[in-house]
Amino acid sequence: MPATPATPARQPLSRTGRVYAVIAVIEAFTWAGLLVGMFLKYVTETTDAGVWLFGRLHGAAFVAYVVVALVAAVKLRWGWFRALVALAAAVPPLTTLLAEWWLRRTGHLSEPVVEQVATPAPAEATVS
Numbered sequence: 001m002p003a004t005p006a007t008p009a010r011q012p013l014s015r016t017g018r019v020y021a022v023i024a025v026i027e028a029f030t031w032a033g034l035l036v037g038m039f040l041k042y043v044t045e046t047t048d049a050g051v052w053l054f055g056r057l058h059g060a061a062f063v064a065y066v067v068v069a070l071v072a073a074v075k076l077r078w079g080w081f082r083a084l085v086a087l088a089a090a091v092p093p094l095t096t097l098l099a100e101w102w103l104r105r106t107g108h109l110s111e112p113v114v115e116q117v118a119t120p121a122p123a124e125a126t127v128s
Contacts, residue, residue, distance in 0.1 A: 010107070017109030020072045024089075024100035027065040030058035031093045065090050077112045078103075 013021065034057075037050020066087060073083035082103065089099035103109050 011110035013104070013109045014076065014111045016072050016075045017104075020068050020086075020109060021100050021104065023061070023065050023068045024096040027058070027061040027090060027096045028094045030054055030061040031096075034058045035093060062090055065096060072109075076108060076110075078108055082108060 033050065033054035037048070037052075037054045040046050041048040041051050069083070069086040069090070072078070073086065078086070086099050086103065089095040100109075
């Protein structure tokens with residue numbers, strides 16, 4: 001039986017990463033609520049309460065998601081590609097969940113690792 005490769009230990013989420021994850025779930029939840037509200041309003045023509053409530057909630061969640069994604073992109077050093085993917089994920093329904101999953105799996109919601117560069121020791125001055 002072949003040995004299975006060891007999986008690397010996952011780093012814990014940073015505070016910014018946790019806030020991003022929570023806002024991504026809230027944004028997706030309000031998107032889903034707005035979609036249900038639109039179904040009730042336009043398809044079944046029963047009530048527009050869902051659009052009234054979730055329209056407001058989703059608007060606030062969308063703005064919060066964009067702000068948090070920009071802050072996370074800077075603090076967690078995502079680079080342009082990851083930042084644009086995270087921002088674009090706010091447009092299609094429920095895609096913020098996929099973006100959060102991808103960023104978490106690739107370790108980009110954890111604190112960035114700072115590489116320390118070894119500096120050479122200063123040369124000792126010799127007195128002649």
